[in-house]
Structure formats: C-alpha cells, structure tokens
Amino acid sequence: MRRRSVLSLLGLAGAGLLASRTEAQSVGVPKPLAKTLGKTKTVQAGTWPFQPVPTPLPVSSDGLAAPQQQQHYRQLAVEDRLVVPEGFRSDLLAAWGDPLAQGRFGFNNDYLGFVPRGENEALLVVNFEYISPLPWVDGFAEVVDQPLPWQALVSALAARDGLIDASRLPADDPLLGLIRAVTDQAMADLGVGVIHLQRDGQGIWRRSVDRRERRVDGLAGWQDPAQRLQATGPATAVFAAPQRLGYDDGLGVAVIGTFANCAGGTTPWGTVLSAEENFQSQVPEAVYADGSASEPGAMPLVCRAGALAGLGNPYGLAGNKYGWMVELDPSDPGSTVRKHTALGRFRHEAVAMRATAGEPLVVYSGCDRRGGHLYRFVSESRVTRPEDPANSRLLEAGELQVARFAADGTGEWLPLLPQTPVQPFAPGRFQAAGLSCPVELPHSDRARAGAELFRDDAAVAAYARRFPTLADLYRGDGEALQGAILIDAHLAASAIGGTPTARPEDTEIDPITGDLLVAFTSGAPGSSGGADPAIFSGPRGEASWGHGWVMRLSDESSRFRWRMAVTGGEPWAGGLGFTNPDNLAIDRGGNLWIVTDRSTKSAASDQFGNNSCWFIPRLGDGESAACFAIGPMESELTGLCLDRQERALFLAVQHPGEVNGRRLAGAEEYQAHRLQDRDGVTIEQLRRVPLGSNWPSQAPGRPPRPGVVVVQRLDGQPLLGA
Template sequence: MKRRSLLECLGLTAVSAAAGVFSDRQADARATPVAEWPSISGPMPLPGDGLTGTQQRQTYRRISLLDRLEVPKGYRSDVVLTWGDRLGDGVMGFNNDYLAFTPLAPDRALLTINFEYISALNWCEGYLEAHGRSLPFAALEELLRQAGGRADIPALPSASPLRNLAEQVAQAALEDLGIGVAGLRRAADGRWRHEPTPLERRIHGLSGLKEPNQRLRSSGPAAAVFRKRNRLGYDDGLGDRIVGTFANCAGGQTPWGTVLSAEENFQSQVVEAVYADGSSPPPSQRPFQFTRQRVAGLGNPFGLAGNKYGWMVELDPRDPNKPAVKHTWLGRFRHEAVAVRARPGEPLVVYSACDRHSGHLYRFVSRRPVRDPRNPANSQLLEEGRLEVAQLKADGTGQWLPLSPKTPIDPFNSTQEEILGSPTQIEVPHSDRRRAGGEVLRSAAERERYRSLYPTLADLYNGEAEELQGAILIDAHLAANAIGATPTARPEDTDIDPISGDLLITFTMGGSDETGSPDPAIFRGPKGETPWPFGWVMRLSDAPADGTVPGGALQWRMVATGGTPWKGGLGFANPDNLAIDQRGNIWMVTDRSFGSSESDIFGKNACWILPRTVSGDQEAVLFASGPIESELCGPCFDPEEHTLFLAVQHPGEQHGCHQREQLEMQAFTLEDRSGQRFDQLRSVPLGSNWPSGVPGRPPRPGIVAVSRSQGGALLPPI
C-alpha cells in the first residue's frame, strides 16, 4: 500500500466535510518508519519489515509456526479467562468472540464476552476438562447414525434414548453459547485479572426455557408478529418473549454504557426461512444433527422459533437484573457487528452488516433525536425508527434504501454482468407466497416478471401496519435483495473513526454460494481480479440522517486490500474485527480459514496495526499472531490504552488436540521486495494445546490481556 492509499484508509486526505463527503478532521500524526513500530515476524516478506531482498530470502526461506500467542519483544500476554472458568451463576462459554470493556472504578471493570458457536471437535475433546463432567458423545453419535444422521427430537417418544441423549448434549451446547459478563481488577503490577463480582452473569442459549423471568424481551415491529395469534407458520406460545441468545459474534458499545451483541450464524441451529407474515416453519425443518465434526439444529429439541434469532441484543452489564432486549427495528439477518453514532440534536444511527456471501450493509435511524448521548433512556430510541440498506454504485457514490412497505421492488442487477461471465443471480422472497424462504432470479426476464407480480414490499408481505413492517424486518436480507440493495463481500465489522467520523467496514472475502455473490464492479482485486478472496477495508461517509425523511446519499472508497504484497495486497488475509485507539491507529484482526494453499500461505490469524502516519510509503504492522488454527477476535482497550484484550477463539479447530511431534511440512513460493521469487519450507503443528502448551492436552478458547512488560502505554511515543 502506497502513501496515498494508506492516508485514505486513515482519513488523512484533505477533502470536503460537506454532507455525503469524507471528513478532513485529522489526528496528530508522526513520521516514523513502520519498521520501528512494535511488531513480530510473520510468514512472508512485508514491504515494511526493514529487510533487504537478500535478507528477506534468508529470513523466510525456512520457518516454523508456533502454537502460542506471539507478541513483540518487550510485551507480554496473560491469560485472563478460559472456557469453563466460573462466571457468575455459570461458567465461561465456548468460542469467545467480541469483548467490551466497561470501567467501574480506576482499578475495577467489567468485560462483556460473546460466545459464538460450537466447533464440534474441540468441544468434544475439551468438555470434560472444562466442565468437570462428561457427556455421552459416542452413544449419541451412534444412535443418530442409526436414525439416518438427523432427527426431529420433539417427535420422538418421551422415553426414547435418542431423545434423552440429544436433549442432554444440545442443552450443554446451548448453555456454552450466548453472552457473559466478567469482573476484572487491576493489580498493583498494572495487569488486569479476573475477580468475581455480584455483577457477573451468563445469558445463554436456553436462558428462560425453564425460568420465565430470565427470558429476553423484544422491541419494535417484529414483536407484533411474535404476538400474532393467527399465523402461517409455527407458534412457540411465548408471545413477544424469547428463550436465550446464541451465535453471538461481534458487537459494539453505546455512549450510554450498554453493550450490543450480534446474533450471526443462527441459521445453523434454527430455521432461517420465514413465511410472508414473518412466522417461521416448524423446528422440524431444522432437525438435530451431531457428529464429532458438526453440530447443527440445536434449537430443534427445545422447539425454538427461528424468527426470534438473528437480532441485535442490548444488555446493561452493570445491571444483572435488567432483562436483555432484542431490538427488531435493527433487522433480522446474520449480524456481525455494530457501530453507534449518537450526536446531540440528530437521530440515533446504528450501522450493522450481514456476514454472508452477498450480505448487505444496513443502518437504523431513530425517529426522535438524541438529546444527551450518555442518557440511559437512549435505549428507547432503538424502539422506533426505520431500517435502511445500502445501494452502492461503482463510481464511489450510493444511497440508503428504506426497508418499508412502500419501497418499490427492483431486484439487484450488476452494472457489469460481463465481469461475471453470466447473468446476475439474486435470491428474493419466493414468488409463491404460500412458501417460506426464497428463490433465485437468474435473468432480466425473471426480474421483470417478479416486479410485475409484486410492485412494492407491501405486496410481498402480509399483515396490518406494525405486523407488515415486522414481517419485512424479520426477512430483512431477502427484502433488501428485492429492492436493489448491493450484495457485498461478507461484511464484518463496522466502526466509526472517532477522528474523521467516517464509517470503517471490513469485508472479509469475495466469494459466492448458490444464492448470490458480491457485486464484481465494486469488490475486485488490485488488478481487477474477481473473485478476490482476501478481503478489503472500506471507508464510508453519509449525509446526516433525518428522522422523518427516508434515505440519503453516501460516498465510499476501498482503502485497504488483503492479499500477498507481490500481488498488490497488504500482507493480511480476511480482515474481521477492528478497534481504533485514541491516536486514530486502526487495530485489525483477521479470520482466514485453514486447509487450502491459497489461504495457508498467510500463516496464523493475526492482529495488525494500520498506523495513522503521514510520512513515506507505509505498510500494515504485524503486531501479534494467535495459536495454531485459532482466530483472534474482539480487540478492545482499557481506558488508558495500557492493555489490549483479545479473544482467542477455536485453537486447534481443524485438527483438535495436538500430539507431540505431530507436524506438517508446507511449501510455498514467495517474492522478495525486488520481485525475486524463492521457495519457502514451513513447519506447522497439527492441532493446538493452547493455553497449556502440554502435548496431548485439549486446547481451550480464552481471553488474553496484552501489555508492555514494564507497563505503560501500549504504543510508546512514535
């Protein structure tokens, strides 16, 4: 990445601050070579590593990846919590993701933690050590095999051995997901450690199943659908109350002190498709499955209604007695993260994105304005407003489209179909409105026919007033496709740059599935390649929202591209979560998959810094890397920025528990800074033993605190 590209990424180019144009507010910036920033050595040459071409070839010709969290010299990482540790009335859940730091006093704080999903191999291997009890995994797997690999558990006799074992394992799995609040205390040495507090609690995937007072509340129009007596689909009998939360991926914090937790890949555990009135098909349509490689349909044994998952959940970590709320005005889709803009005198704006191939970028705009951004009553603003979805144009402009009944149907059609080599495919609500789910339109003629059948969203969905709007919000992804929202490249995090005011969005990869793909006119590699599987960072600026007038203009530009440096990338692959420090430096963690040479060349998932600087040809800084087959998630800081908290998720996900001397040799062809190619031989452990480091001991997800060994600011004056 050259100087101008990085300046754009960091919001340092001087451009107009008029509505819809990028801000020119700047931070103090320092002209320091990237080689002088705290960093570690990675798996490949980087332009900012300070080495000559000859030195790069010597350094990277043969390397070994290590099963540990690696940080720069002069830094340390301390494990704060791991899966199974006691937490309030429960325990630390599995596969920790998003982290939110809430100060209580100078040396006391709360850490809110998401627990996302079950990676079956790790969970089965480590459950006994984490929980101190065993589960009948082998017996369940055998009974399911005899039943054809899946089962509708509620349909089985109450005395069925399969039903008993399935309920037992599914309950344990769902209780290992959700949200946790942990107490922290800073010791005299300056390091944060877990300290139990009465404020600790767990909200898990079955909270409220047996104790109604623990159920979550729902707000907004979809709650009217939940209360509806006459419906096309399934009724769980709970009205607008909801059992539990799971698939909690990333999230965000509000200025008034609450935490927003995003339900992402809920479709693996409950039915995603809905009918025209917003109701769900019965849980039998998502039967229970369990093997040592895959767990699915966890909601089936308990009759969970699919339309009650896939929302944004708000909780107050400081008040364990206050019920969590699913705010349905923010839409139901595969939420990854959230960013909140609260300015006095303006509507509250909440940005979120749907992490799927062809997923969209959304914003919620409250009807009433914010008065005091720190007023806890601002939570009520999330209960009335509108949801909009982004339509991006290849020229860097775009607009917000309201997901409201009057919005015209106009399914997305790429402006550059020739890039695809075939007509644009887009999934829309099924044209037979007696059926749940969607159908894929594959031609201009099919799109035109669809428009003639259903001129507006009101013609696609059923219900009166609030119920109609609720049905649209429940089916937000397909409704957005139907009105022409731009399909994007698995949008992940959304964060507001506190200095420029722009919205930063990570897109983790350009790929496709049977229902669609990202717009190739926008999501392209450095030389126009499509698909480009390594991801991007986008900077977006939109006009101030109006609480009563829908829509609005926006401008966007790609400012960082993943990939190997010799192909025009920055050296990372698949950007995921972001955190922005007080100086405006961007901290970014990655989420690449394992098992292909195209992806494996990037080594371990890592934490990078994009420095806010104004001097020279700059590159990203590789600050830390995770254990083998893990992902680093949820970067966040304490208020003084002396500590960086990271969630280490799914160590050993591909191969499970590492056994001594269990290694794989990988070979790659790399290029040095002069363009000379050379071969690399790489030693890679199979599986992980993090955090114990003891061969044969199962890996466990956990939370780490990274700090300078001698204390003080994470980043010294640079």
C-alpha cells in the first residue's frame, strides 16, 4: 500500500517528521561460502570490519530483541543519497554529460571494468546501458547544454501513437531530420567509455583526463567507417552471405556501434568484455532460419511521453548484429572493437573467465530473461600464458554449451552444434507446479522469423519428431549453419533442452575454490517463459520466487554440481533480507559482495527499500551479512568492482529518479509496510519516501545524473581493515 492514504489507515494522519535510524544491523546467509581459506583477508561472520549501514527491514542479526525491533522499525525516513558506512567516503568520478574523448560520459552507467596501470594509475571501462526517458529528457538541456526537440517529435508522432518506421522515410524528409535530432543524441549516450584514474596525494582515486580515454557509442562508425566494430567467429559467414532469407545491411562483417551494454568482465590479458543485453528494445531480435535479420520495421521507433525505444530503426541497423559479447582494449584507443560471435547471441549478462595455462579458455555467461539460460564457451585452442593479449583469438573459435540442471544437484553441458538432438523442456513441468509458463522455441514455420510459444507436451513432442536435430531447424552450409545457430542461441538452446532459469545476471569465479557463482535475480514467471520450478524454488518450496538466489556451481568436465548458496527475500520468509541479487564481486579473501536490482517502477517489493550493496563473509556460524551501501532514490547500484589493493570499491549509480525525475519542492510520499520481528509478530511500519532524485548534486530542483563513485576508508586502510 502506498501514498498518503496509508496515514489514515494507520491513524497517523497527523504524524510529524520521522527520525532517521542510526543503529547498525546485519542479516543472515544460509551456509558458509567455502571450507578453505586463502592467505588474504577472510572475514568471520558477526565480526564486521565496518559499521553496517542500517536497513529498512528487521533482520536476524541486528542484535535487537523482538520488543526492541517493534520500536526500532516503526518509523523510517528514506534519504536521497548514497549511504555508506561510518568511517568511509564516497567520491564522484564522472557523471552523465561530462566531456569524454570525442563525446560525453553516457547515460545509465552499468558494468565497471578496473584495469590497473601500476599502483597509482588505472583505466576504468564503463558501460552505458539504456535511456530512462523521464530524467533524460527533463535534464538534457541543463546537463548537456544543447536543445533537444523532444516535445516537437512527440507531437509530430502523436497521430501515429508515437510509432514510425523511420527506416523507410526519404533522406530529405523533414520528419527524419527531427527524428535524428533526438535519436542521434540518445545513441550518443549509449555504448562504452574509458576513463583514466590516478590516486591523489591522499590516496583517493580521481579522474584525470588522458589520451587513452575513449568513447564508443551506439552509432560508432555511422559517419566514419574506420570506427566501425568488427565481428569475429561463425556468424561472420551469415553476415557476409551473398543471399539470405532476411534483411541485409550491406556492411558485411562490420557493425555500427554497440548499445544495451549491461554487465561484463575483465580478461587476464587486460581487455574488457561488454555484454549487450536488452538489445531487443532497440532492434528486432527475431531472425530467420539462416540467421539473417528481420527488417528494421519489425522494431519501429517508439517516441511518446515516457517511452523511447527502437533507436536502431532510423539507421536501418541489422538486429542480428546486436546481442553479442563485445571486446575492447582500453589501453589502445585506436584499436578495433570486436563482437565475438562464437560466444553466442542472446541477452548477455556478465562474463566469468577461466584462463589456465595448457587448458582451453572457458567463459561463462547468462541470458537475462525469464526462462533464459546459463552458457559455457570452451575454446578450440588452449591458453599458453593467461596474460598474453593473443588470447583474444581464443574467443573466435570454440564450442558454446548450455546448462541442463537436474533436481538432485547435478547437471550437464549441452553443445549448440548442428548434430545436437532437439529435446525441449516440457511445458507440463510448469503446469505440474501450478505455473502457466509456455516454452519458447524456434517457430515451426521455418520460413518465418522468431519464436513460437508451446503450452502442450504433445505439441512439443511432435515438434521434436519433426525437427530431430538443430541441423533440421537451421539453414546454412559449413560455418554458416553454425553461425545461424549461434545467432539464434537462446531459441536453439531451448530446443535442445537447456534449463529455463531465473534470469542469470552475473557470473564470477571464486578465487579460492575455483567454483562459479551465479546470481539469478528473479524466479517470477513471465508471458514467454519462466524458471524450472524443480531447480528454482523458494525457501519453503514456492514454485514462483521473485527474490532471487546466488548459486554455487562446481564444473566437472562436461558435467557439474550445484547448490543454492544465498536466497533473497524477507528474513521471516527464509530470505537474506534483500531482493534481486544482480552484480557480484568476490575479494581475494573469498568474501562475496552483492548489489541488488529490484524494480523501482513497481510497489511489489517496496518493503526492501532502495537498491543496495551487501557484504557476505566467507566463514562463520553466525549466518550473517551486512549492508555496505544504499543507493539514492529510484536508482540501482551496479558495476561493483575492487581495485587491486582492495582499498577502494567502485560503484555505478544507475537511473536515479527514473520514476519521478528530478525531486521538486521536497516532494515525498508515505508508505505503510507490514513487517515481522524475530518472534513473528507484525510490525506496522510507516516510511517517508522522497519522490524523485537530485543525486549527485543534492541541490533541490537539480536533475538527477547517473554517475560512477569510488568508496574508500577515511583512514586510507583496506576496505576490510588492516
């Protein structure tokens, strides 16, 4: 329940200002994350190396008895700022609109890749994922210091409900000029950037402009062909094919720009991989059986109040060239940026890499959609030296595999190869658990692009008989056939029986055990798919659990073992105290850092408050965790990474003010939440919540700006103490 109507309900219509809480508290985690110790700092649960940031929920380890919790959590005032522990500082490194190379620091920064260049110098690679229309449009003129004809374009498209296939407009059409005046600016705020950092005299990381700074935006190469990205791997045979079923952009293996850059990873040889995730919001996702793209008109430009999508449409971008893993060398601003198609095309999130001398290079990634899959890439050739820049070539050839989980804690990797049998997940398994999720497969009319939804086991069985292998579903000769499969990796993986999972957001390698940790952000079902309830169930067996997990996976050749290490949710429901784990980081001591990604557009999870950053110690009997940071209003904390000395934590503050834009005149609302103390007794909580944001300026009426911060101790010691 939201807004001021709750005051009357609680009999608090005359309530005065609520006091902010100052006591620290922490919450629990089911099991220690490993049994072995490294030689670096490992934290014992309950002996916190910092003063935990107070959270809005009562938790099992807050040190309060039930009567104290009743008093302590009754009222709460939420703040529009980045809250960090006492004894720490946060410093802004860069924010939307700051000059950067030939462009500007983009919008909605996400993944951060820290590449050290010595003890006191580093390059930081920053993803710019998407546009939040309200704060972007509202703040554009003030932040960028340029006009934006947004309202004129919205008015011009109003009779079309804000939709238009701009790719078909003549080049001299005035409407196309108006469209480009908006979409060019939006594309300039997407992609990837590189900023240069140096430590100052106090040991604080600061941005320092340098020739190595770089900007690769959504239209890189549109005007200057020398700036185009290049594709590698099997899909290049599709891009260069002389004939195709679908759309041809005429560029061969060259690619215009990159966008939807969400998570990523840093390689042992110093490059950064940037994951193109929700590309389907800007270009058509559906492809034909030969891997060729749908016409640009399949994803028209959308421009109306509160909505901006289909940004690839005015430029005629080919949808099959987006949704890839992108590699950038931050140390060489003139180097070619590459899209490695051997890693598959899907809504990429995260990348974890295992590079061992004498072994194949192994890369893990996930597809962040409801029912998306977990993938493993195994290179054809072997690593000679993990730090060798030539290892980039290993990403051009190998085998992409999808995970199939078993309920007994085991699993296997299935290859996305032409000869792999088609044996889809049965939709009846959803229905048996009380869920109505369909199974999404390549369309049975192979002359059509895209997917078909199946809800009947008999229909799925008939589909498998009609298309016995992936070679029967996809078209092409030689490498072009493999390329078509990889371009349509999500549907191909569904066809061969990859387990539908709970939106895999991040993958990280445990430096002590070598295990893979995977953040699954939500098991809630969707209209086109859901998570296997035999694998992704709630603490009490709930078939649909929207609060997420962190899984620990131990690879064993073509098989693996798995277990859930962390469960999100309210403590009284069996969760850890936060919801929707997103990005992960693991320090040298094996302690786990998590940031959360709950939707601020829905009231369904308002009880968890603003998105936050959590610290989970590796060992101990206390089954505890601590909140390290809480983000500003309507924001998400993303991109967490540590510097080499682990004296600094970098965070990206994404989409502050996404729902309400800039905060004006102290706008706020009151929320009522029904919580539980440690004895299971209800706590009626009243919260005062700002509407909109003024972060990072904190000045009333100023527009919010996504930005990147560094958090360090005031005394200059390591984050977890000396």
